[in-house]
Amino acid sequence: MYNFRTDMAVERTDIYKKVNNIQKDINGIEAENELQKDIEISRVKITNEEGEKALAKPIGNYITLDVKNMKTADDEKIEEIAEAVANELRNVIGKHINDTEDILVVGLGNLEVTPDSLGPKVISHIEITRHILEYMPKLMPEDTRPVSAISPGVLGTTGIETMEILKGIVENIKPKLLIVIDALAARSIERISSSIQIADTGIVPGAGVDNKRKEISKKTLGIPVIALGIPMVVDLASITNDCINLFIESLQQKAMSNEYLNELKEKDNYEEIKEALIPRDYNMIVTPKEIDILIENMSKIVSKGINKAL
Amino acid sequence: MYNFRTDMAVERTDIYKKVNNIQKDINGIEAENELQKDIEISRVKITNEEGEKALAKPIGNYITLDVKNMKTADDEKIEEIAEAVANELRNVIGKHINDTEDILVVGLGNLEVTPDSLGPKVISHIEITRHILEYMPKLMPEDTRPVSAISPGVLGTTGIETMEILKGIVENIKPKLLIVIDALAARSIERISSSIQIADTGIVPGAGVDNKRKEISKKTLGIPVIALGIPMVVDLASITNDCINLFIESLQQKAMSNEYLNELKEKDNYEEIKEALIPRDYNMIVTPKEIDILIENMSKIVSKGINKAL
């Protein structure tokens, strides 16, 4: 299997095409793009096993919202993006359960590691209703959907696989659907805290940073799992690979091209780069300097988006 | 049942004696005190149903460590108190399980509400071993005890009863004993963040602030539950009651005593005071101004104490 080094279906589609020199559509994959104001929405649908194999992702829907300039987004812009997130979420949820069925929102990640704190930060702004419906039902309209929310922590601080924690909770409180928020690894630094991927196929926490944890999905938990992921980190070898390509392009434009450069650029040099970096303890996972404000804005968007959708 | 307005067995013993004018021991209750350096340790043991009824607490052991001047405790003092906590904990744990059996540490409370943040803060400093024993057992000595830790949040932010969350987790990961850390309500402002109660009878979260949640105990979870509680808040009516008593005492010393004062002091005026305060929305739950530093120091003590004991 090709090492995509990204959790994002839209990036995998591009890479798969490039690596396999495919111009037209991939069999088993339907893709379409839409521009809503300045939000670019890509919808990738994996429809059969061939598509599954190509992208190494399960059959299902993968929606990506790309937003520019998250760092300087004001209240109005945040409201607008949240609305777009809500629309896509509402759509995907409606494919699996009805309007009054019970949802549990799960914020993965570690509050004390800034680039990994998005999930817990979103959870603290979710409008929960389950306990009010249980203890003071008269305070709420009759058809209110029960919503609960939890931040289960990470294996490194709990000693317990997140899937195991969620399994126990799902068995006891029996929600009908899970929404799981997680920080992703992307391949491109451009996407950090400015893309949102919504997938109805669950999630494998840590998959993007070579630290795979147990899958959180319908297969392991018995109920549909919608994963809402936002890229927050990128590994240095990915960046360098991208940068070398940009660098070579720029050299070529200056008519300095030669066969070797073409060759370098053609192929993916990630493994060689990683190999060159590792002996010096160089292949760090990095995040932009502005990560605090990026996370602040993105957690507002995601929590508002979820609240609007539920 | 008498409204003790405190979760602390040591305070309840004193109140019960005062209210019932008892000078000698209460039947069904064994109490002893010890002074280790400047830490006062009280051990209350409820031995039968009569004792249960008197203190309205289940049969079991209740140990209180009282420390002065937590606000200005330095590293050395913190180390010393942590050692005392570790000794008591080790002792209590040893009564229920052996040295290599699995323990789950649970931090109750809400990280975003300062006086309620102790539990989650302690959790982030617990040295967990369970995942290492599972995935890289060779890194640890053979007889290492598996320790895991979780902050399940509070009903108000998750929509789920903490007991329900813990039930699911306990059923799935099967620890042999739970240590639950919680902020308590005390009756005396002196005890805020300067007393630690260790009980092997579980806990009813929120009991001290009239917001009772489902019991976390052997009865509900099937395994022994050691509760480590620290008073963090006190309600205004309790303070006022105490203050009025002090005030009257001071008037009496100035020879201003009269029958009415004696009468006032004799009885517990809490209900009248509460009644007088409530119409004006006055009966707030309060906490000292220095709560941040108090919690900082206490979370060091508790996490070090637990780490030493396990």
Next chain:
Amino acid sequence: MYNFRTDMAVERTDIYKKVNNIQKDINGIEAENELQKDIEISRVKITNEEGEKALAKPIGNYITLDVKNMKTADDEKIEEIAEAVANELRNVIGKHINDTEDILVVGLGNLEVTPDSLGPKVISHIEITRHILEYMPKLMPEDTRPVSAISPGVLGTTGIETMEILKGIVENIKPKLLIVIDALAARSIERISSSIQIADTGIVPGAGVDNKRKEISKKTLGIPVIALGIPMVVDLASITNDCINLFIESLQQKAMSNEYLNELKEKDNYEEIKEALIPRDYNMIVTPKEIDILIENMSKIVSKGINKAL
């Protein structure tokens, strides 16, 4: 001088009248109230030396906005109160400087002590313009007012009197007016984080908690100083004094009145209560349990109010 134990002119006026048994107006003091929706606005003006002496506050304007239920204020309510704060501020500022003159906003207090963190939290949301006007003037409309902002810390963490720090800065950057935000001590627990006092006479930090620092005012800095203060703490003796009064009233209503009770209530028992509490180290400064959310909401109101006004 009477020990008012409050920084709020509106409370002092009430106390002065009660203590001196005054029914009509106090000479040298003009007071009026206004109700804007559910915000109660009191305007106290001290007009001469007699008024100064009565309230032990300098000649000038003191405006108090009282808001109910700050703990549950939603975005709309916050916007509405901010608008009211902006109106009063604009008014007071307009009495001293014109629309394009330079303002420095100062947030007093200690970010690491929750009940004392309001000032620094407000500062981080002030829209500053001074550096843009200096380095990139073309980005701003011509008549933009230069606004700068600073959190100078507190004596206990800097070792320097705040006034000394501000003096140096004022001499170097020469603003025309200072807005100083500070947490106040109030006498009534009801006012905690639900009153805002705007005064154009400067401030003596720590005055309300018997920890007086050097005055920050026109007298010491040479430019007008508008103080925006919000009560955040109250001392236990004040609470107890209030509570005893309420308690006695309630006893009296139950026909338990007697001469001694009348006598107790008539006079201010603060000093006796304090005396009775101090030997036991009981006179703590306290704050409500919900202080985090109170400060969060209030810092939004104040920063929005200032931004709208400037």
Next chain:
Amino acid sequence: MYNFRTDMAVERTDIYKKVNNIQKDINGIEAENELQKDIEISRVKITNEEGEKALAKPIGNYITLDVKNMKTADDEKIEEIAEAVANELRNVIGKHINDTEDILVVGLGNLEVTPDSLGPKVISHIEITRHILEYMPKLMPEDTRPVSAISPGVLGTTGIETMEILKGIVENIKPKLLIVIDALAARSIERISSSIQIADTGIVPGAGVDNKRKEISKKTLGIPVIALGIPMVVDLASITNDCINLFIESLQQKAMSNEYLNELKEKDNYEEIKEALIPRDYNMIVTPKEIDILIENMSKIVSKGINKAL
């Protein structure tokens, strides 16, 4: 002038030698290394104008402490490094003032931007004495040095040049020496939060990230300024440049070398890389994912180091 893209004298020395193909010492620069346990200490001394010109740094002393594995440093290791920092600081301070003269410690940076929060975090742990010596001198030994501390904020949040703020304070409280703590930009990702540079020549905040602010030095403030800087960020073009070199080296070892590769490696490709990255908004400033724990540990080391030295 060569664009060194690093604030660290030790990196500049290496780069200067490489760029100019110098094997022996540079005129005007004395350099020596020492290994204390696993701390590598480099001392660079610029002795004349030629040295100044070579490194584009003023005449003075530049000491760098390099530590490995800061991410996993335990209490003992932190204590040990703090001791080494204290020794170097004591030494440098002793060259400028005597043991009882007044020092002001300044923490540059923005507490709300994680990679820029080191300065303010250190300040909150400095043991200050100035106010005690002023208000309660009897509490301290007679020869105690007055120490004060301040976090003046950054231009982007105050609207005021840090140098202007410090000028005012220095003129008013008249310390004899300044210690300024700042986050630096380094060229090598290896140094992030694991090197400490101590220089007695002051600092130009933001110099390493092309955002130069007014110099803080003896020239501008009239008293000696010791700068204690720790690299916290690195720009992507620097990383890529380093990575391309490592990548090419690795290709060469695999006998894939050719003339062009040699040429590529020989010269510094930073400008071309930056040029290639900028049109795509790619040249971000990045920081490692683990920045929170790195800063936590480093702020303990620096504050302990300063406290021991003073």
